Amino acid sequence: MSPAPSAPLFIREMGLPARFSLYVLVCLFLLALDARYSTLFGLRAGLNAIIHPAQMVLAQPWEWLQNVGHFFVGHGELVAENTRLKQQQDILGASVREHAAVAKENAQLRALLALPPRPGFNTLTGEVIEAAPNPFTRKVIINRGSSQGVVAGVPVVDAIGLVGQVTRVYAWTAEVTLLTDRDQGAPVQNLRNGLRSIVSGQGSDNQLEVRFLDMHADLQPGDLLYTSGIDGVYPAGVPVARVIKVEQPRHTPFARALCQPLGGVGKYRHVVILVPAETAAKPTTKILAPAKSPGARP
């Protein structure tokens, strides 16, 4: 190497291995802090505040290019899409009318049972602006943050079903952990027989699983799993998954069911964030199921 003109003749500093080991120690310390304790949130939020504006600016030309591309979409494609959307609208309209009737009936039934009403949720539409480039987790970044009232922990759904949960909130963005993430779970209830279980992600894109299922649990391929709402996080009755296969136990005392998510987990561009209507008026209104059979799983 050619010495720079300003380089001192004699270098007074630690040797390379010493400096390297110092940096390694600092890195390992940070890793341990971040993995085990959530004390580094301030550092992450600060650095994110630097990176986020740059990311927005860099994404802008791409969006313009895409808009130009959309402008030249063929006429036939538009017509086809229009027909498809009209059909879809008819179907959706029908189901909405059906839903209204069901909701009315549901309200009556609730009143009958004198159950506390489910806490209301405000819907907030967000756009997925980025999928976290991280090989270990399934997470997306949406363009709604604490300034719009998003708080960590609130559920995220789409038109069909559950998508995930907000796990980190920044000022203008939020990180959503998808249902398919390995560490993510959702309490569900089988629509057919009311069996409660927990669906967890597998880390693969299009598969969920019910771990530690009772050997004799009545779960069959084709069963629909809806959120049970007993956790106070997810509202009850959101479609989550369809059971594909139930694996009988071989080496363990538990069976395991493979499921497919119903909502477009990681597929769609827009999601709906369910922000509790007033967080104060939500003293964990868990729908206390009157002590069912002790064998029932949470």
Added chain:
Amino acid sequence: MNMHKPLLPQGAELTHPPTRIKVYVSLILAFALTLLPWSETYRWLVPDFTLMALLYWNIRAPRLAGLGAAFGFGLLSDVARGVLIGLNALAFCAATFVVLLVQRRLAGFDATRQTLQLAPILLGKELLVLAIGLAIGRGMVDWRWLAAGVVATLLWSPLAWLVDRITGRASAAVGQQASY
């Protein structure tokens, strides 16, 4: 190896030496490249441009870049990628350390011949990130991401050639060839 390489900088390398501004501007540009909205379908193929820029400057001007820059840009990478803080910082520091150990040897080669020597470092960085992630218990690992290291190796020679040209080192090489 270029046996005719002069011991002291000559020509354009002398009149346009690498400066701190050049180093940091190119590092920031490389980092910006990784921030571009790459499509999800080929995101795993995108090499770590920040690391490539770091290694380039550590080979060419180790007094200007160094472990500190590697650590700082590693932290930025961690936040941008949403991984555990310190993961990329550690990998960057390790790669920089190895390059600094053999810096005098690498500096003697041109970009094309450096490629083979840098391949284990560029691949090793991706492997290290995945391995640490596994060790900390992040569950399943998507091994496709190792491909980014391969792409980085393939891109090393053209990119180094380009940066040589932009930062005014190439005209020196041309001048030397003319004088032989």
